[in-house]
Amino acid sequence: MFDHDTAYQALISRDSRFDGLLYVGVTSTGIYCRPICPVRKPMLKNCCFFSSAEAAEKAQFRPCLRCRPELAPGFAPVDNHHRIADRLIRRVEEGMLEEQTSLAEIAAEFFLSERQLRRVIQQELGVSPLELRQTRRMLLAKQLLTETALPITEIAWASGFRSLRRFNDVFQNRYRMTPSALRKQSQPEAASLPQQSATLQLSYRPPYDWEAMLEFLASHVMQQAEWVAEGAYHRTVALGSCRGWVRVSALPGKDALQVEFTTSLTPVLPALLRRLRDLFDLDAQPQAINDLLSRDPLLAESIARHPGLRVPGAFDAFELSIRAILGQQVTVKAATTLSSRLTERFGEPLITPWPELSRLSPDPATLAAASIDDIAVLGIASAARSAAIKALAEACDSGTLRFNGSLPPDVVVQQLLALKGVGPWTASYIAMRALRWPDAFPKEDIAIRNNLGGVTARAADALSQKWRPWRSYAVQHIWKSLMPEKPAKKKAVR
Numbered sequence: 001m002f003d004h005d006t007a008y009q010a011l012i013s014r015d016s017r018f019d020g021l022l023y024v025g026v027t028s029t030g031i032y033c034r035p036i037c038p039v040r041k042p043m044l045k046n047c048c049f050f051s052s053a054e055a056a057e058k059a060q061f062r063p064c065l066r067c068r069p070e071l072a073p074g075f076a077p078v079d080n081h082h083r084i085a086d087r088l089i090r091r092v093e094e095g096m097l098e099e100q101t102s103l104a105e106i107a108a109e110f111f112l113s114e115r116q117l118r119r120v121i122q123q124e125l126g127v128s129p130l131e132l133r134q135t136r137r138m139l140l141a142k143q144l145l146t147e148t149a150l151p152i153t154e155i156a157w158a159s160g161f162r163s164l165r166r167f168n169d170v171f172q173n174r175y176r177m178t179p180s181a182l183r184k185q186s187q188p189e190a191a192s193l194p195q196q197s198a199t200l201q202l203s204y205r206p207p208y209d210w211e212a213m214l215e216f217l218a219s220h221v222m223q224q225a226e227w228v229a230e231g232a233y234h235r236t237v238a239l240g241s242c243r244g245w246v247r248v249s250a251l252p253g254k255d256a257l258q259v260e261f262t263t264s265l266t267p268v269l270p271a272l273l274r275r276l277r278d279l280f281d282l283d284a285q286p287q288a289i290n291d292l293l294s295r296d297p298l299l300a301e302s303i304a305r306h307p308g309l310r311v312p313g314a315f316d317a318f319e320l321s322i323r324a325i326l327g328q329q330v331t332v333k334a335a336t337t338l339s340s341r342l343t344e345r346f347g348e349p350l351i352t353p354w355p356e357l358s359r360l361s362p363d364p365a366t367l368a369a370a371s372i373d374d375i376a377v378l379g380i381a382s383a384a385r386s387a388a389i390k391a392l393a394e395a396c397d398s399g400t401l402r403f404n405g406s407l408p409p410d411v412v413v414q415q416l417l418a419l420k421g422v423g424p425w426t427a428s429y430i431a432m433r434a435l436r437w438p439d440a441f442p443k444e445d446i447a448i449r450n451n452l453g454g455v456t457a458r459a460a461d462a463l464s465q466k467w468r469p470w471r472s473y474a475v476q477h478i479w480k481s482l483m484p485e486k487p488a489k490k491k492a493v494r
Contacts, residue, residue: 006292006468007049011035013288018469023050023069025061032056037067068123103129109404137161138174140270145183148198150266152179158266198263201256202273204282207308210250210257212480213280216312219332222323223340224359225347235315236350237261238360239268245352248276257282278436281310289470293477296466298451302477309480311472317403317434318396319361324429325388325422326380341378346370367393388421395419409437432472441471451478 010018018035025032025048032050033039050056053069063069107117121129141159144150150158156167156179171179218228227234232249244262251258257280265272277283286308294303302309314320322342327335346366347359367375367389376386395401401415409431416427425444432440442448443461452460467474 003465003468004047004049005044006465008044008047009288009292010469011047011049012041013285013469023053023056024048025050025056025059030061031064032061032069033064034067034069037064039064039066133160134170136270138170141167141171141179142175142182143200144198144269145179147200150198150263152183154263154266155179158269160270196262197260198266199258199260200273201251201254202259202277202280202282203254203256204280205284205286206255207286208250208255208310209306209308212306212309213312215483216480220312220323220336221340222319222336222343222361224357225319225343225361227354227356229356234352234354234357236352236357236360237265237272237315238348238363239265239271242268243348243350243360245350245357246272246276248280275315278313279315281313281436284310284473286310289473292470293467293474296474299467299474299477302481306477306480309473309476311436311438311476312433313436314434316361317430318364318392320434321392321396321403321416321430322362322367322389324426324433325385325392327429328382328385328423328426338378338380342375345374345378364393364396368397384421388419391419391421403434409435409440432475437472439469439471441467441475445475447482448475448478451482 007022007024010022011024014036022035023032024035024042026042026046027048028042028046032053048056048059048061050059053063056069057063103117104114107114112120118129121127121132127135137159141155141161144155144158145152148155152167153164156164159167161167161170168178171177171182175182177185214228214231214233217226217233221228225236232247234245234247237244237246242265244265246262246265247260249258249260257276259273259276261269261272290303290307293299323335323339326338326342330338343359343361346362350358350360352358370390370393372383372386372390375389376383380386380389392401395415396403401412401419403412407415412435413427413431416422416430417424423444425442428440428442428444431437432442441461441464443457443464449455449457449460452463455463464471464474
């Protein structure tokens with residue numbers, strides 16, 4: 001569990017990823033809360049931290065009536081209302097919460113009844129499931145009308161509406177104007193002409209070290225499915241039945257990235273944008289992270305040089321997990337070569353404007369259907385590694401292993417470790433990037449241990465405690481410090 005100072009950092013960040021992992025008892029009020037409680041944060045000297053609600057009550061603290069600690073993970077880890085509400089938003093963005101997907105089915109995913117799920121959404125967001133879905137649809141529609149010249153009919157479909165008339169009625173009722181009136185107001189020159197691609201902006205909290213992000217992604221690129229060039233990240237995309245490509249670059253003078261995407265992806269645009277936010281870690285809070293990590297002299301210089309360093313996430317959790325297995329006990333370059341061969345052999349062909357981008361990354365069903373020999377022949381020296389890839393693909397294809405956020409990271413890590421051929425380093429790496437866990441720490445990593453003085457994995461874990469709850473970011477700074485510095489071309493996007 002976190003020490004006193006680390007727990008306070010998690011508390012003041014109000015990061016929902018720590019909900020249910022710690023509770024704070026406030027001595028001045030005698031009340032204990034969850035880290036996501038909206039009340040004013042107490043002073044450090046008045047805080048006592050606990051790993052469970054039971055421990056807080058044993059110490060004579062009473063539960064907060066606003067954040068209601070009984071709703072946080074306790075006896076059942078999935079009984080996390082805030083995380084469920086967050087996941088519901090993601091389900092909307094992933095295009096899953098549609099008419100054909102019932103609330104009962106979604107509730108079952110979280111081991112809740114439909115009535116409980118409705119109560120969760122109402123308590124956490126103050127709206128009904130229908131209102132939640134409608135709000136997310138309207139916000140996306142407004143952005144598309146403002147920033148793109150896509151036809152209004154396509155925008156209606158991309159936002160989740162199956163009727164243009166319904167879209168116009170809801171828009172008029174919500175914003176007191178028609179979609180076409182908003183478009184004329186925001187971009188009078190826009191014309192509804194056929195387009196092959198469109199652009200949108202994704203904002204972030206500055207600073208953001210775009211050059212460092214590109215450098216990392218370039219060194220881990222899965223050739224043919226990904227490409228980094230001309231200051232931009234390119235990749236092929238398969239979401240549902242939609243196929244296309246995206247190009248992501250920095251927007252000079254703005255705290256945002258520009259996303260160019262093929263219009264073939266507009267039906268799955270919410271899912272696409274959510275995955276890009278995860279990949280580029282756009283929801284991080286750099287100020288809170290840097291304030292803590294810069295106290296350590298080992299990290300201070302790197303943070304001063306790269307205050308906007310982020311933890312690269314994953315566009316596709318399965319794809320990242322396969323790469324993690326391929327990276328076991330080999331160099332980054334060797335792992336990249338193997339992943340590129342995997343794409344060449346099992347990836348679906350796709351035509352793009354760039355010859356460097358020509359295939360989709362392999363999906364779970366394709367790799368699950370392949371034999372171990374089919375995988376090993378690509379040059380994977382270890383038979384156990386080929387077997388682990390197939391086992392992972394089978395688990396994801398069958399649904400026994402899911403990266404959809406319905407389970408906390410530690411549970412998913414245990415499921416990964418149960419797969420033969422997946423060890424602690426691999427599971428921690430997946431947690432750090434694919435599960436977006438900010439406190440993941442691959443203590444077995446030889447580069448990290450050497451950086452800490454050639455210590456054992458156990459000693460590295462002990463030394464890392466002062467970086468909690470942001471150990472994933474500390475790891476990124478260590479890895480960055482081991483890479484040769486390139487001549488400065490441009491300043492980090494701020």
